[in-house]
Each structure stands twice: as structure tokens, then as C-alpha cells.
Amino acid sequence: MSIRIASFELVDLRFPTSADLSGSDAMNADPDYSAAYVVIRSGDGAEGHGFVFTIGRGNDVVLSAIHALEHLVLGLDLDETFADMGAFYRRLVHDSHLRWLGPEKGVMHMAIGAVVNAVWDLYAKREGKPLWKVLADFTPEQIVDLIDFRYLSDALTRDDALAILTAAVDGKQEREQQLLDKGYPGYTTSAGWLGYSDEKVARLVGEAIADGFTHLKIKVGADPADDVHRVRMVRELAGPDVLISVDANQRWDVAEAIENVRRLADADLYWVEEPTSPDDVIGHRAIAEAIHPIRVATGEHVANRVVFKQLMATGAIDICQIDACRVAGVNENIAILLLAAKFGVPVCPHAGGVGLCEVVQHLSMFDFLAISGSTEGRWIEYVDHLHEHFADPVHIRGGHYMPPRKPGSGAEIVPSTRAAYRFPDGPIWTEPR
Amino acid sequence: MSIRIASFELVDLRFPTSADLSGSDAMNADPDYSAAYVVIRSGDGAEGHGFVFTIGRGNDVVLSAIHALEHLVLGLDLDETFADMGAFYRRLVHDSHLRWLGPEKGVMHMAIGAVVNAVWDLYAKREGKPLWKVLADFTPEQIVDLIDFRYLSDALTRDDALAILTAAVDGKQEREQQLLDKGYPGYTTSAGWLGYSDEKVARLVGEAIADGFTHLKIKVGADPADDVHRVRMVRELAGPDVLISVDANQRWDVAEAIENVRRLADADLYWVEEPTSPDDVIGHRAIAEAIHPIRVATGEHVANRVVFKQLMATGAIDICQIDACRVAGVNENIAILLLAAKFGVPVCPHAGGVGLCEVVQHLSMFDFLAISGSTEGRWIEYVDHLHEHFADPVHIRGGHYMPPRKPGSGAEIVPSTRAAYRFPDGPIWTEPR
Numbered sequence: 001m002s003i004r005i006a007s008f009e010l011v012d013l014r015f016p017t018s019a020d021l022s023g024s025d026a027m028n029a030d031p032d033y034s035a036a037y038v039v040i041r042s043g044d045g046a047e048g049h050g051f052v053f054t055i056g057r058g059n060d061v062v063l064s065a066i067h068a069l070e071h072l073v074l075g076l077d078l079d080e081t082f083a084d085m086g087a088f089y090r091r092l093v094h095d096s097h098l099r100w101l102g103p104e105k106g107v108m109h110m111a112i113g114a115v116v117n118a119v120w121d122l123y124a125k126r127e128g129k130p131l132w133k134v135l136a137d138f139t140p141e142q143i144v145d146l147i148d149f150r151y152l153s154d155a156l157t158r159d160d161a162l163a164i165l166t167a168a169v170d171g172k173q174e175r176e177q178q179l180l181d182k183g184y185p186g187y188t189t190s191a192g193w194l195g196y197s198d199e200k201v202a203r204l205v206g207e208a209i210a211d212g213f214t215h216l217k218i219k220v221g222a223d224p225a226d227d228v229h230r231v232r233m234v235r236e237l238a239g240p241d242v243l244i245s246v247d248a249n250q251r252w253d254v255a256e257a258i259e260n261v262r263r264l265a266d267a268d269l270y271w272v273e274e275p276t277s278p279d280d281v282i283g284h285r286a287i288a289e290a291i292h293p294i295r296v297a298t299g300e301h302v303a304n305r306v307v308f309k310q311l312m313a314t315g316a317i318d319i320c321q322i323d324a325c326r327v328a329g330v331n332e333n334i335a336i337l338l339l340a341a342k343f344g345v346p347v348c349p350h351a352g353g354v355g356l357c358e359v360v361q362h363l364s365m366f367d368f369l370a371i372s373g374s375t376e377g378r379w380i381e382y383v384d385h386l387h388e389h390f391a392d393p394v395h396i397r398g399g400h401y402m403p404p405r406k407p408g409s410g411a412e413i414v415p416s417t418r419a420a421y422r423f424p425d426g427p428i429w430t431e432p433r
Numbered sequence: 434m435s436i437r438i439a440s441f442e443l444v445d446l447r448f449p450t451s452a453d454l455s456g457s458d459a460m461n462a463d464p465d466y467s468a469a470y471v472v473i474r475s476g477d478g479a480e481g482h483g484f485v486f487t488i489g490r491g492n493d494v495v496l497s498a499i500h501a502l503e504h505l506v507l508g509l510d511l512d513e514t515f516a517d518m519g520a521f522y523r524r525l526v527h528d529s530h531l532r533w534l535g536p537e538k539g540v541m542h543m544a545i546g547a548v549v550n551a552v553w554d555l556y557a558k559r560e561g562k563p564l565w566k567v568l569a570d571f572t573p574e575q576i577v578d579l580i581d582f583r584y585l586s587d588a589l590t591r592d593d594a595l596a597i598l599t600a601a602v603d604g605k606q607e608r609e610q611q612l613l614d615k616g617y618p619g620y621t622t623s624a625g626w627l628g629y630s631d632e633k634v635a636r637l638v639g640e641a642i643a644d645g646f647t648h649l650k651i652k653v654g655a656d657p658a659d660d661v662h663r664v665r666m667v668r669e670l671a672g673p674d675v676l677i678s679v680d681a682n683q684r685w686d687v688a689e690a691i692e693n694v695r696r697l698a699d700a701d702l703y704w705v706e707e708p709t710s711p712d713d714v715i716g717h718r719a720i721a722e723a724i725h726p727i728r729v730a731t732g733e734h735v736a737n738r739v740v741f742k743q744l745m746a747t748g749a750i751d752i753c754q755i756d757a758c759r760v761a762g763v764n765e766n767i768a769i770l771l772l773a774a775k776f777g778v779p780v781c782p783h784a785g786g787v788g789l790c791e792v793v794q795h796l797s798m799f800d801f802l803a804i805s806g807s808t809e810g811r812w813i814e815y816v817d818h819l820h821e822h823f824a825d826p827v828h829i830r831g832g833h834y835m836p837p838r839k840p841g842s843g844a845e846i847v848p849s850t851r852a853a854y855r856f857p858d859g860p861i862w863t864e865p866r
Contacts, residue, residue, distance in 0.1 A: 028529045057501060057530035058541065064497035065540065068490060096461045097490035103683070103711070103734055106539015107498065108491065151710040154687040154719070250536070254587040277584040278536070279739040281714055282747060286587070301536055303736075306712040314715060 003078045005119075008070050009039040010063045013413065014056060014423040015354060015386060024195035026221030026251040031055035033354045033386065034423070036062035036111070037413065040118045042078050048122025049412040050114040053325045053353040058107075059423065065111035068098060073115060082123050086146045089116050089331040093148065105303035109328055116329025117359065121409035131330070131409040132365035136172065140165035143370065147335045151306045155313045161338045168373045175369050183400030184364055187215035187379040189247070189352060191234070194219045198233065205237045212399035215243040215270065215379050221251030224260050235267040247273040250301070254283040258290040271295040271319050271348075278302045285316035295319050300326060300350035305335045312343040321381075323350045324359035330409075337367045347372070352383035357394045358410035361401045389417040436476050436511045438552075441503050443496045444470040446846065447489060447856040448787060448819060457628035459654030459684040464488035466787045466819065467856070469495035469544070470846065473551045475511055481555025482845040483547040486758045486786040491540075492856065498544035501531060506548060515556050519579045522549050522764040526581065538736035542761055549762025550792065554842035564763070564842040565798035569605065573598035576803065580768045581738075588742045594771045601806045608802050616833030617798055620648035620812040622680070622785060624667070627652045631666065638670045645832030648676040648703065648812050654684030657693050668700040680706035683734070687716040691723040704728040704752050704781075711735045717749035728752050733759060733783035738768045745776040754814075756783045757792035763842075770800045780805070785816035790827045791843035794834045822850040 018030040035051040036059050042048075052062045072092055081088050092112045093104060101108040124131040135143070144161045188211075191204035208216055218234050220227040227246070235244055246269055252260060257275035272294055276283050278301040288296040299321030302308055311317045320340045322333050340347045349364055351357040357380070364380050372378070380401055387393035391412040395402040404410055421428050451463040468484040469492050475481075485495045505525055514521050525545045526537065534541040557564040568576070577594045621644075624637035641649055651667055653660040660679070668677055679702055685693060690708035705727055709716050711734040721729040732754030735741055744750045753773045755766050773780045782797055784790040790813070797813050805811070813834055820826035824845040828835040837843055854861050 028533070031530070031533075055530050055533045057504075057528070058498075058534045061494070061498045061501050061534060061541065065491075065494045068494050071490075095490070097464070097488050100461070100464075100488045101491045101494060101540050101543070102538075105535075105712070105736060106541060107534050108494065108540055110534070151686060151713060151716070153689075154716060253584060256586075277739045279538070279737065280584060280743065282743045283584070283587060303538060304712065306710045310713065310715045 003043050005040060005073055005076045005078065005081070006043045007041045007074070008066070009041070010066060011037040011039070011418050012059050012063055012423045013037050013418060013421045014059060014429070015421055016428065018056070024193050025219045025247065025249040026194060027249040028055055034059040035354045035413070036066060036114065037418070038066050038114055038118050040073070040115070040122060042122065046122055046126065048118040048120070048125070049409070050116070050118025050121060051325065051355060051411060052110045052114045053356055062107055062111055065107045066114055069111060069115050081119065082126070084145070085120070085123070086148070086331065088119060089146070089328065090148055092116065093328050104306070104328070109304065110326060113325055113327055113329040113332070116331060117324070117409060117411060120330045121411050124409055125407045128407050130362065130404040130406060132362040132369070132403060135362070135366040136176065136369040140169065143334065146331045147338070148331070152309055152335065152339070155309045156335070156339050156342050160342055164338055164341045164371060168370050171373060172369050175373065179365060179368060179403050183397055183402040184361065184368060185375055185379045186213065186382040186396060186399055186401050187217060187243070187245070188213045188382045188384075189217040190382070190384045191216060192218035194222055201230070201234065202237055205234055209238060209242060214241070214399060215245065217245045217247055217273070217381070219249065220246045220260070220264070221248035224263060227260065228263055231264050231267045240268070243270040245269060245271040245273060245297070248275050250274045250277055252276050254280070254286050257287050261291045261294060265294065269294045271297040273297040273321065274301070279307065281307065281310040281314060281316050284311060285314050288316055288318065297321055297348065299323060302326065304328070305332050305339065308336045309339055312339050312345050317345065320345045320347045321350045322347055322360065322363060324356055324363065330363070333363050337363065337371050341371050346377040348378055349380050351381040352385065354386050355390060355411060355413065357382060357387070358390050358392065361394060361404070362409060365403055389413050438473060438506055438509045438511065438514070439476045440474045440507070441499070442472040442474070443499060444472070444851050445492050445496055445856045446470050446851060446854045447492060447862070448854055449861065451489070457626050458652045458680065458682040459627060460682040461488055467492040468787050468846070469499060469547065470851070471499050471547055471551050473506070473548070473555060475555065479555055479559065481551040481553070481558070482842070483549070483551025483554060484758065484788060484844060485543045485547045486789055495540055495544055498540045499547055502544060502548050514552065515559070517578070518553070518556070519581070519764065521552060522579070522761065523581055525549065526761050537739070537761070542737065543759060546758055546760055546762040546765070549764060550757070550842060550844060553763045554844050557842055558840045561840050563795065563837040563839060565795040565802070565836060568795070568799040569609065569802040573602065576767065579764045580771070581764070584739045585742055585768065585772070588746045589768075589772050589775050593775055597771055597774045597804060601803050604806065605802050608806065612798055612801060612836050616830055616835040617794065617801060618808055618812045619646065619815040619829060619832055619834050620650060620676070620678070621646045621815045621817070622650045623815070623817045624649060625651035627655055634663065634667065635670055638667055642671060642675060647674070647832060648678065650678045650680055650706070650814070652682065653679045653693070653697070654681035657696060660693065661696055664697050664700045673701070676703040678702060678704040678706060678730070681708050683707045683710055685709050687713070687719050690720050694724045694727060698727065702727045704730040706730040706754065707734070712740065714740065714743040714747060714749050717744060718747050721749055721751065730754055730781065732756060735759070737761070738765055738772065741769045742772055745772050745778050750778065753778045753780045754783045755780055755793065755796060757789055757796065763796070766796050770796065770804050774804050779810040781811055782813050784814040785818065787819050788823060788844060788846065790815060790820070791823050791825065794827060794837070795842060798836055822846050
């Protein structure tokens with residue numbers, strides 16, 4: 001009996017995070033962390049969960065885009081879909097009417113990512129494995145079949161990708177054991193939000209180091225003098241052996257970025273994240289040349305693999321920050337991981353928000369096992385926030401992400417939260433605080 | 434008495450153009466030309482009209498994004514808004530929650546463009562002038578105040594822009610007279626859609642030349658052998674003095690584009706449009722270097738001024754094809770016109786679709802009067818399709834766009850069409866064909 005995809009359930013989930021300034025940065029003063037959430041159910045009652053992370057208003061626009069994808073997905077046979085997840089992904093990305101709304105960027109592309117990821121969640125649950133393990137168990141040929149090489153062939157061909165994946169087969173089992181024993185390194189942003197007082201930052205820096213983190217990230221970009229104060233304070237608190245990176249959240253123009261980073265250079269920075277517009281390949285390259293050896297990082301707002309290709313092929317970034325919910329899901333992120341391997345750029349995912357840690361860890365773990373083969377100079381972002389809402393919350397031990405053991409992609413939010421935080425009619429939004 | 438913005442009326446307008454393959458190209462086989470349409474009304478009953486052009490499915494997603502902007506616009510005082518249209522535009526673009534959904538790209542950004550353009554329509558109607566004339570009558574200082582220089586300052590500063598605009602003040606009146614007398618040059622794509630038979634193409638090429646057009650554009654990209662056949666046929670029909678450009682609608686990778694254009698080179702091509710992904714600055718530069726002296730053109734899908742900045746500053750394109758409905762409206766397009774002037778790149782707008790000709794002509798005419806000061810090597814795309822639905826349809830004479838005389842931006846679709854083509858409940862969609 002053929003089992004088919006039977007329904008989409010859409011949920012507008014919003015968390016009132018603006019109340020305490022968690023997540024505040026130079027561009028985003030008052031975010032209400034939100035998820036445009038989809039549950040895809042098959043005829044046998046199995047569920048796949050996926051979402052787009054947003055910061056509040058406009059979450060409904062993303063849901064409208066997810067709804068626009070239903071007709072491409074409902075009625076598909078599960079076995080046929082799972083047998084060619086590359087074709088499934090291309091089916092969504094290549095719909096010409098919907099492609100016009102990007103192409104391959106913004107609301108429509110993020111919505112495709114949520115649907116693609118939800119189907120991967122369903123797939124992994126059916127296999128009875130966490131997603132990182134599903135992907136790591138694929139052959140190199142199965143992996144390259146997931147990728148859309150359109151617009152990549154001047155930088156990464158199918159043969160290039162096969163060669164990278166084949167070279168990483170050796171040692172995969174040993175790395176899996178290492179991953180299960182020690183986990184994957186994380187870094188933390190929990191201490192460094194702009195809305196926090198010096199006292200709160202100092203307390204949180206101490207806690208992060210006590211928890212085993214060796215790499216901290218601080219938000220900058222609102223006021224240059226305040227940035228110098230804050231970054232120096234963190235360097236003094238943390239001592240010389242802890243890595244410190246800063247994140248400007250796209251606040252600067254190119255010359256401003258160079259000038260402001262130079263002011264902070266005596267704090268021995270590891271990377272500068274989002275110094276300017278994520279669309280500005282040429283600008284990032286100019287910044288990277290000017291501030292070397294401080295590294296340039298970006299990616300959480302990079303629209304798609306075509307922009308990542310340029311950023312990496314031209315040496316415009318030193319650190320590639322994939323995001324689980326910005327591009328068209330697992331498939332496009334695997335293409336980006338392979339581009340990073342081709343150009344020798346370490347991948348340090350963006351996380352935090354709602355559920356980004358839970359989902360993106362699978363991609364870094366897969367990268368370690370099957371692509372880059374290394375965790376050196378690589379960390380997954382960690383923010384200690386909102387994990388309690390997930391069916392399989394991240395497990396951090398000594399500053400490391402311990403690999404998930406439960407089947408699925410990590411995206412599933414528990415039913416009680418899906419009811420309580422539903423906007424605008426859940427009790428969190430209707431009852432007096 | 435203060436007059437305020439009082440309401441948004443949203444209309445999902447779709448035209449069943451897929452029935453006859455008008456508008457078919459290598460990426461878009463069956464478009465139903467559509468408009469995510471907004472009427473913004475002020476308290477005194479005046480109306481401003483704006484829209485996003487789409488090709489069918491997903492038009493509702495754009496309407497959802499326009500709806501998400503209402504709270505930023507309703508209640509604004511008209512006089513205050515009109516006194517600082519730069520601030521109005523930045524108010525929409527800088528909303529941090531909605532910016533997350535791009536940033537500055539895709540559905541949300543296009544929706545901002547529709548709202549910005551609708552308010553410009555209201556402004557121009559209140560001034561009793563066509564939009565081109567409103568803008569041409571601004572001082573250089575007023576023009577630069579419309580622009581958001583964020584992310585542009587490494588290529589175009591406020592002083593650069595002022596210098597360009599000030600230099601163009603001289604001769605503006607003479608150019609306006611020339612515009613009124615002779616119009617602005619157009620080129621036509623009407624003959625070259627992929628879905629048309631050879632016989633239909635031949636007939637339409639003859640008609641276009643008889644109508645006074647000296648520059649024709651042909652769609653390519655579906656099949657290389659067919660492209661060679663079609664382009665050679667058009668060159669033979671048109672003779673050596675007519676300019677012929679081709680449009681690949683993003684169908685190729687970089688190496689493919691170079692190879693396929695070289696096969697067509699004996700037809701003496703003027704430009705190759707959208708050879709590859711509109712996000713690929715580096716790829717366009719490689720193509721431009723390889724196919725020189727054939728020009729590279731792109732822009733109808735270029736997401737924003739930051740990508741245009743890179744395309745022009747690096748010599749990746751020879752022709753800048755602004756679109757009235759892709760970026761954040763009149764304001765961002767003026768920034769792009771100024772970037773083009775700075776880098777000496779002629780602007781040849783994308784048009785066609787629904788109403789793109791009606792709206793974008795105002796920007797080219799303004800460019801001629803107040804920025805570039807020239808029509809040399811510049812043409813506005815023309816497609817003879819769907820103009821009858823507009824309150825002030827384009828007027829073409831001898832292959833030239835004659836300047837609109839009626840007040841407004843050109844965006845207004847007549848009420849009978851807004852009723853008949855409303856999706857899914859207008860009679861065009863509910864009554865048997």
C-alpha cells in the first residue's frame with residue numbers, strides 16, 4: 001500500500017522575548033522570537049516537523065508562503081519521495097511561478113526550506129535515526145544526488161563533490177565514535193547581547209567559562225565607544241586563552257567596518273561576524289583584506305548557495321555560517337558544506353533563535369563525519385534559550401554539543417508549546433502578564 | 434486639517450496568459466501574468482495605486498506581505514509623508530522584524546516597493562503631474578534625500594550623487610522639450626517569445642520594424658540548436674541595421690553561457706540578458722570578459738541596490754535593467770540610476786508583464802532629464818500586451834515611448850479590470866471560457 005503525504009498543519013508560534021531584551025543586537029532591538037511552523041502528516045499518521053525562524057512580525061507572511069507550497073507536496077508517495085530527495089527539493093525550488101518571487105531568496109525560499117526540512121524530519125523518524133546519522137550513512141553518490149548544481153558548476157562540479165565525499169569515507173567510523181564520546185564543539189553568545197548591563201555580561205561570561213566554553217561572542221555595532229568598552233571588558237574577564245569573536249549584525253558600511261574593527265583589534269578578536277550587508281561579496285572581500293588576520297564571518301542572512309559560492313571562491317569570508325532556516329533546507333545546506341570543503345573554509349553555524357541549535361547541529365555533525373572530517377576551528381553557536389520547548393532539546397556537555405540520539409531532525413516543538421504560544425490566540429498572548 | 438492615510442485595499446489580480454504562451458521563456462513556461470495590487474486611500478478619498486508583478490501562483494503571498502506593512506502606513510499624515518519621502522521609504526525598509534525576512538530581497542522587499550510606489554502615485558496625483566515630471570522638478574538636494582546610502586558609501590556617496598545631479602541641471606529644460614517632442618526610445622520583445630512558431634515570429638518581426646523599432650529582443654536558453662536557428666532567422670529577416678539582443682532568463686551556468694553565446698555571435702548580438710543567476714556578480718563578470726564586445730545585461734531579478742552596486746562597480750554588466758516592481762520602489766531605483774551614472778552604465782529597463790511599461794517609463798524619463806542626460810544606447814523594453822487595462826496606458830509612437838501627461842505613476846488599473854480579473858472569484862476565473 002502506498003503511503004502518501006496527506007496534510008499540512010500551519011502554526012504561527014511567537015515567543016514574547018522582546019520583554020527582556022534577549023536577542024537584542026545592533027539591528028534588531030526588540031525581537032519576538034518566532035517560528036512559522038509546519039507539521040506535515042502522511043496517510044499513516046506519521047509527522048514531519050519544520051519551521052522558519054523569524055523575529056516576530058511577518059511570521060504570518062512566511063506561513064502564507066508555506067501554504068503556497070502545499071499543492072506541490074500533498075499526495076506525493078512517501079517511498080518515491082524518500083528515494084529521491086534531490087528531486088523533491090528541486091520540485092519546490094524550480095516551480096517557475098514561485099521562483100519568480102525570489103528567485104531563490106527571501107520569504108519564498110525560506111518557506112521551501114521549512115517544507116524540505118519537515119520532509120527530512122519525517123524521513124529520519126521513519127528510518128529510526130537522528131538526521132545526522134541518516135545523512136552520514138548515505139554513500140557519496142547518494143549525497144551528490146541531493147544537490148542542485150545549477151549555478152555552481154564554475155566552482156563545484158558533481159565530480160568535485162564526489163571526490164570530497166569519497167576522500168572522507170576513510171575514518172568515518174572512528175569520527176562517529178569520537179562524536180558520540182566527546183560531542184561537537186560549541187561557542188556561546190549568551191553573554192553578549194547589547195541590551196544587557198555590564199554586570200549581567202560579567203556574570204554570564206563567568207558562567208560560560210565555568211561551563212566549559214572556550215569561545216565567546218559579543219554583539220557590537222550600536223556605538224563604537226561602547227563596543228570598545230564592552231569588548232575590552234570581556235577580554236579582561238575571560239583572560240588571554242579564551243577566543244572572542246564579535247558580531248555587528250550588518251550594521252556597518254565597508255569603510256566603517258574596517259575602521260571599527262581596527263579599534264577593537266587590541267582585544268585579539270577571532271572573527272568579525274556580519275560586518276556589512278550579507279549581499280556584498282565585494283565589500284566582504286575588501287574588509288577581509290583590510291582586517292586580516294582577524295577573520296570575516298557571515299552566512300545567517302546569506303540568501304542561497306550562489307552567494308555563498310562567491311563569498312568562498314573569492315576569499316571574502318574566512319568562516320562560513322550556515323543557518324538551518326534561511327536557505328532551501330538540508331539539500332541546499334549540503335551544497336554549501338561542500339563548497340566550504342572545496343575552498344577550505346571552516347563552517348561555524350549560526351544558531352540560537354528558536355530551535356536553530358536543535359536543527360543545525362545535525363548538519364555540523366554530518367559535515368564532520370562525511371565531508372570536512374574535522375572539528376578544528378569549527379564551533380556551533382550556542383545560546384541557552386527556549387530549548388525547553390523542544391521534544392529533543394540540545395544536550396550541551398563541557399561546551400560541546402552531544403549528538404542527538406532520538407529519530408528526526410530536532411525541529412519538533414512539544415504540543416503544549418504549540419498550543420500556548422500560538423499567535424494571536426494562545427494563552428501567552430491573550431492572558432494578562 | 435491634517436489628511437491621513439486611511440486604508441489599504443488589496444486585490445489579487447491574475448490574467449490567464451498561459452493560455453496562449455505569451456510571456457513564455459526558458460525558465461517560465463506557463464506564466465499567468467498577475468499583480469499583487471494595492472490601493473492606498475487617504476482620508477479625503479484620494480487614491481494611490483501600486484503593485485508587484487508576479488507570474489501567477491504566489492501572488493497571494495505577496496499580498497500577505499503588503500498586508501504586513503499596513504501598520505507602518507495607516508494613520509500617517511500626508512503632508513508630513515510627502516515632505517520626506519526618504520524617511521517614509523526607510524521606515525518600511527528598516528522595520529527590523531520585516532527586514533529579517535530578506536533582508537531587502539524577495540517577497541517582503543517587493544511588497545515594500547508596491548507600497549512605496551503607491552504612495553508616490555498618490556503624491557504625483559496630488560501634485561497634478563506625471564511622476565517623471567514630479568521627480569525631474571526636484572532639486573538635487575531633494576533627490577539625494579530620497580536615497581538610503583547604507584551599504585553604498587564605498588561606491589556612491591551623498592556627495593557623488595549630488596555632483597551627478599548638479600551637473601545634469603544644465604540643459605534639463607531642453608531635454609524635457611526633446612522628450613515631449615520625440616519621446617524616449619523603446620525596444621520590443623513582442624516578437625521573440627519561445628512558445629511562438631517561426632511563422633508567428635517572422636510576422637511579428639516584420640510588424641515591429643514597420644512600427645519603427647530598431648532594436649529587437651529574442652528569447653533563448655531552452656535548446657542551443659533552436660536558439661541558433663531562431664536568432665539567425667531574425668537577423669535575416671531584420672537585416673544588418675536592426676539591433677538584436679537575446680535573453681536567456683537565467684537558464685545557464687557560467688561556462689554554458691559563454692559557450693552558447695559564442696555560438697550565436699555571428700548574428701551580431703547587442704546584449705545577452707540574464708545569462709545566469711542574478712545573484713552571481715562574479716559569474717557575470719567572467720561572462721562579460723569572455724563574450725566582449727557582446728554586452729551583458731541583467732537586473733529584472735536583481736534583489737536590491739547592493740547587488741547592483743557590485744555588478745556595476747566590477748564591470749560585470751554593461752547594461753543595467755531596472756525593474757519597477759522588484760526593489761523597494763521609486764527611492765531604491767533612483768539610487769540604482771545614480772550608481773549607473775557613476776559607473777557609466779546605460780539603464781535599459783525591464784518591462785512587459787502587467788503594467789511594468791506604464792510604471793518604469795517614468796524612471797527612464799527622469800533619468801534622461803535629471804541624471805544621465807542622455808538616451809544614447811538606452812531603450813525601455815516594450816511588449817504590446819495588457820495595456821488596455823490601465824487608466825493611462827503607454828503611448829508608443831515610431832518605436833518611442835511618448836511621455837505620459839496624466840497625473841500619477843502609471844500604475845492604476847481600471848476598476849472594471851480589477852473586478853473582472855480578481856482571483857479566484859472574478860468572472861474571468863469563474864465563468865467558462
